[in-house]
Amino acid sequence: MHDMSAHAHVAHHAPPTSFIRKHIFSIDHKVIGKQYYGLALVAVFVGMVLSWLMRLHLGWANLAIPGLHWLSSTGAPGDVMTPEYYLQLMTMHGTIMVFFVLTTAPFAAFGNYFLPIQVGAEDMPFPHFNMMSFWVTFVAFLVLIASFFVSDGPTLGGWTQYAPLSAVGAVAGPGQGMGVVLWAASIAIFCVGQLLGSLNFITTTLNMRTKGMSLWRMPLTTWGWFITSVMGLTAFAVLMPACILLILDHVAGTSFFVASNLVLNDQLQPHAGGSTLLWQHLFWFFGHPEVYIAIVPGMGIVSHVLVANMRRPMLSHRVLVYSMGALAVLSYMVYGHHMFVSGMNPVSSIAFSFPTLIITIPSTIIVLIWIGSLYGSRLRINTASLFALGMISMFISGGVSGFFLAQPSLDIMLHATYFVVGHFHLVMAVAAIFGIFSGTYFWFPKMFGRMMNETLGKIHFWLTFVGAYCIFMPFHYLGLAGNVRRYQAFVDDYLQPLIPVHRFITVAALVTGAAQLIFLYNLIHSRFGGEKAPDNPWQATSLEWATPTTPPPYDNFGGHLPTVYHDPYQYGIEGSTGDYVMQNSPEKVQSVGEEA
Amino acid sequence: MNAHHPQKFAAAMLVAILICIGAVLVGPKVNAAADGTITGSVKLNGTAPHMKGIDMSKDPYCVKANANNAPKLENVVVGSGGGLENVVLYISEGLTSPTESTAVQVFNQKNCMYSPHVLAMDVGETFKVETSDNTAHNIHPNPNPMTGNIPWNQSQPPGAPPVEKSWKAPEFIEVKCNIHPWMHGWFAVVKGPYATTDADGNYTIKDVPAGNYTVTAWQEVYGKQTQKVTVAAGGSAKADFTFQAK
Amino acid sequence: MAKIFAVTIIVIAILSAIPIVRHTWWLPPDVSTHGQPIDEQMSETMAEAGLSFLAAQILLAIFIWKYSKPRPGEKIKNFPGGAMGLVIAAFLLVGTEVLALGAFGAKAWASIYLTPPSPDAMPIQVQAGQFAFYFRYPGPDGKFGPLHPDLISEANENFFGLDTTHDAASKDDIVTAEMAIPVNREIHLLMHSKDLGHSFYVPELRVHQDFVPGLDLSIHFTANKIGKYEIVCTQLCGLGHYNMKAYLEVMSQEDFDSWLKRQAALQ
Known part of the structure; x- marks a missing residue:
């Protein structure tokens, strides 16, 4: 345990009083966490509406969607989506969801709010950096949305933005000029925000832990955010320069990603000497860690919610931590599986295939520890635990398709098909979203001092759980039949019989999406009219439930940082308050779990 | 703007507005009374080059639409008596006053080809791009950015409403469909009155005010030829052109 | 629940x-x-x-x-x-x-x-571009003429940028819009992109390979069943991506020979 004397005195900054410093340009990590959550909420609804529009178009290609021409008169003349507008919406859906929802909500939002509290700190070490990280992310979002309003609309290149389509300019298609520049600028700015945030997370975890809070006494959520921030620091540091190089190809006449002698629309392009595959390498070196950046915080949240609702610690705290760490390390060695048929040396496909297959081992261990911990537990069913269990189910379903996509020989059939779309939606998008929902229902009482409505929560869960399977399971079947992704309509003869499947998915997506309005209503209604929450409604053990008030005061612990005496999850034992002992309780107990 | 003398400025504006109104009311009538025409024909001397057939097999719709005729390139189309179709005739020198045209021309995508192959138009004149096909096209003109014409690229799915556009500067602009790479045509943007030759190579430029002019004939493969003509008030001048096959 | x-x-x-x-x-x-x-x-x-x-x-x-x-009363058990x-x-x-x-x-x-094509595999070049594939057969001389990107003109149907007046090897090259191959004959497919990243995917043929602009790759395969299949693009290449396709016809050797003769006459 390290020396804590440096943090003996706390609460040196007084809480702000002006509205702006309190709620807008706040340096309080809790406010910043809520701001991130709000941003993710706006982003996820934008992204969801985009997916509705896409799904409607995929089911019924010539369908007029009333009012669509208001969104873009050129993109939807007569309310019918043009091929390029479909791709533009698709690109924005992917970009918004991956960056502004899956990265911000589980990591930046919950991490900001709870990481300092869970390690017993009064704030992050660089609160101004923290404020900056949110506002920089906010600006990045505005820049991205701004591309809807430039003359030929946002970029159509997909969230992966492969060069040279993204690098040669407007001649390649609508949105490939200004749209790409705005996209790349937005992502570069976003990277700055994430780098600042990651730096804060790492420093908080390493330097700001309270007395008695050894690394192994940190909750699994803290471990999840810590591991994620290490990934964030390295992954976003690669994506940012890649985006800057892409912008230079547009505005400075460079050719980082454009080869010589390309002819578009009968015009010989002025670029020369760049490498097409360079972008893919840079992007996926970020891109694969990114999917773990999206899911590892969710794993932490699900573990954290589950132990409180199983009334027992995980079978092994350390094995879970080591496994999440192994995911992070391996995530840098597997990125080539996105490029099996890209023209990369076929020998490297084999080299990338093995680490990709091996990454299933830590993933399996995590799932087995979760399931194994359910055994002999006293499982409580509530909305938070339902979403946590649902996440496990989704993660299994999405994970097993990884066996296929890790093999170059099967990638011949499945690359760039709906099989891939089904895989990553289940394993990183839906699973991560379930983690976010689980965390929301679990922590809402602490964040807002009110309980969420359980009945509405359960209706929301059921519709979302069944709906998500109805949407994403059939994607795998489509992929097996060779249905190529990123098609705005299915003109190929062999794709015609698959259109009914697409229609089924569209209906499921509309219903599941509408179910999210129940969540939104529950969120807003409970915020103002929910039942008053006690300080520790779930009888949980970690420090966020030990704050003197709910929501926590400005300095989290009212001037006295807690001292930690126990491992994080002392459930299922005889304590003075029931079947659990809180981390800051000096009560001596026979500890459970392997650390004792 | 002269902020120190608001009265002077207002007076100047009033005069300017009156002149504009006057021009609109009086101008066309004066011209119309005196307008003449330039007519003639354009021929090709020598053997017309072989026009390659087009294999549209990538899009079964296009194949079906052309089941009864063999589509081929339209870069040089020679009619009866060696008349050259799709030649654009316009006045390259001598015009003093700008003309205006109110007709909205249509550039149609039919059977996966452009109809007409060459659409001539005045600077600033609005034209419509329409589609009669049951397959999506994209319209991708390639203007030179130095002219001030702004490039665009837009899809037109089946049944989509027409796209209305105009060009700012005179230029011969190639237009292509990338979904059907063989689809290729021209927007011939000129200043003043214009005409395009018909299947027999004949043309008539209407609404030409009296005066001395240089008439230019432009063909996409053979380039330009010019002739000087004099048009009397209400009269007709003749200018025949002959291009030499390469 | x-x-x-x-x-x-x-x-x-x-x-x-x-x-x-x-x-x-x-x-x-x-x-x-x-x-x-x-x-x-x-x-x-x-x-x-x-x-x-x-x-x-x-x-x-x-x-x-x-x-x-x-x-009630039961203790937590471990797996x-x-x-x-x-x-x-x-x-x-x-x-x-x-x-x-x-x-x-x-x-x-x-x-x-990781196996090389057999030396007598039939070479065919495929060029991908927004939004169509075009194919080139070397003709009787068995040689492909060089490509001149500055000569590419879809408007004149010079899809590959061939100079048939100066390059002897290009004179007999046969350019087609659909791909025909003889059954049970190994094909050595030379892949060239004229503009962007594209892909060559024929699910029935178990073939899938991206085109890399600036880097010409090759794959080889043998089809063993006569029929008509679709070649589709799987690498997002712009607004017409969904409609970037060509037909692959696997024919008997005789049908193929006469097909190639017909195509040669159309050049």
Whole structure:
């Protein structure tokens, strides 16, 4: 345990009083966490509406969607989506969801709010950096949305933005000029925000832990955010320069990603000497860690919610931590599986295939520890635990398709098909979203001092759980039949019989999406009219439930940082308050779990 | 703007507005009374080059639409008596006053080809791009950015409403469909009155005010030829052109 | 609620597996000589992934069912074998599984991608561009003329940028909009992109390879069944991506010879 004397005195900054410093340009990590959550909420609804529009178009290609021409008169003349507008919406859906929802909500939002509290700190070490990280992310979002309003609309290149389509300019298609520049600028700015945030997370975890809070006494959520921030620091540091190089190809006449002698629309392009595959390498070196950046915080949240609702610690705290760490390390060695048929040396496909297959081992261990911990537990069913269990189910379903996509020989059939779309939606998008929902229902009482409505929560869960399977399971079947992704309509003869499947998915997506309005209503209604929450409604053990008030005061612990005496999850034992002992309780107990 | 003398400025504006109104009311009538025409024909001397057939097999719709005729390139189309179709005739020198045209021309995508192959138009004149096909096209003109014409690229799915556009500067602009790479045509943007030759190579430029002019004939493969003509008030001048096959 | 949830998980798992087992949607029939290891590998992987999927979902459901019941007085129990048992199980079961899949998969991959084409394979060049494929056959001289990107003009149907007046080898090259190949003859496909990243995917032929602008790659394959198949682009290349396709006709040698003669006459 390290020396804590440096943090003996706390609460040196007084809480702000002006509205702006309190709620807008706040340096309080809790406010910043809520701001991130709000941003993710706006982003996820934008992204969801985009997916509705896409799904409607995929089911019924010539369908007029009333009012669509208001969104873009050129993109939807007569309310019918043009091929390029479909791709533009698709690109924005992917970009918004991956960056502004899956990265911000589980990591930046919950991490900001709870990481300092869970390690017993009064704030992050660089609160101004923290404020900056949110506002920089906010600006990045505005820049991205701004591309809807430039003359030929946002970029159509997909969230992966492969060069040279993204690098040669407007001649390649609508949105490939200004749209790409705005996209790349937005992502570069976003990277700055994430780098600042990651730096804060790492420093908080390493330097700001309270007395008695050894690394192994940190909750699994803290471990999840810590591991994620290490990934964030390295992954976003690669994506940012890649985006800057892409912008230079547009505005400075460079050719980082454009080869010589390309002819578009009968015009010989002025670029020369760049490498097409360079972008893919840079992007996926970020891109694969990114999917773990999206899911590892969710794993932490699900573990954290589950132990409180199983009334027992995980079978092994350390094995879970080591496994999440192994995911992070391996995530840098597997990125080539996105490029099996890209023209990369076929020998490297084999080299990338093995680490990709091996990454299933830590993933399996995590799932087995979760399931194994359910055994002999006293499982409580509530909305938070339902979403946590649902996440496990989704993660299994999405994970097993990884066996296929890790093999170059099967990638011949499945690359760039709906099989891939089904895989990553289940394993990183839906699973991560379930983690976010689980965390929301679990922590809402602490964040807002009110309980969420359980009945509405359960209706929301059921519709979302069944709906998500109805949407994403059939994607795998489509992929097996060779249905190529990123098609705005299915003109190929062999794709015609698959259109009914697409229609089924569209209906499921509309219903599941509408179910999210129940969540939104529950969120807003409970915020103002929910039942008053006690300080520790779930009888949980970690420090966020030990704050003197709910929501926590400005300095989290009212001037006295807690001292930690126990491992994080002392459930299922005889304590003075029931079947659990809180981390800051000096009560001596026979500890459970392997650390004792 | 002269902020120190608001009265002077207002007076100047009033005069300017009156002149504009006057021009609109009086101008066309004066011209119309005196307008003449330039007519003639354009021929090709020598053997017309072989026009390659087009294999549209990538899009079964296009194949079906052309089941009864063999589509081929339209870069040089020679009619009866060696008349050259799709030649654009316009006045390259001598015009003093700008003309205006109110007709909205249509550039149609039919059977996966452009109809007409060459659409001539005045600077600033609005034209419509329409589609009669049951397959999506994209319209991708390639203007030179130095002219001030702004490039665009837009899809037109089946049944989509027409796209209305105009060009700012005179230029011969190639237009292509990338979904059907063989689809290729021209927007011939000129200043003043214009005409395009018909299947027999004949043309008539209407609404030409009296005066001395240089008439230019432009063909996409053979380039330009010019002739000087004099048009009397209400009269007709003749200018025949002959291009030499390469 | 927990019981309904457990049942729901099992029902979803079984419903999800039914179309897989019944092959309601499955790979199209293989028409290539190299596709068999891919199909076998697919079935192997499906069996192992499918069993893992069902086992994990069902175990999850059973534990949810069983341990959500209030059992007053009963102590928390640990899973037999504990965490170490599960870790060892994961390493042994999943470890062997993935190593086996990896090894056999690598073998299948190597048999396709790491073998050279036979010297008498028939060369065909394919060029990808927004949004069509064009094909080039070398003609009687067996040689492809050089490409001149500055001469590319779709407007004149010079899709490849050939200079037939100066390059002797280009004079007899045959450029086509659809691809025809003789059955049971190895094809050496030379892949060239004139503009952006594209891909060459023929599901029936078990062939999938991206075009890399600036880097000409080649693949080789043999089709063993006469028929008409679709070549589609799988690499997002712009607004017409969904409609970037060409037809592949696998013909008898005689039909192919007369097809090529017809195409040569159209040049």
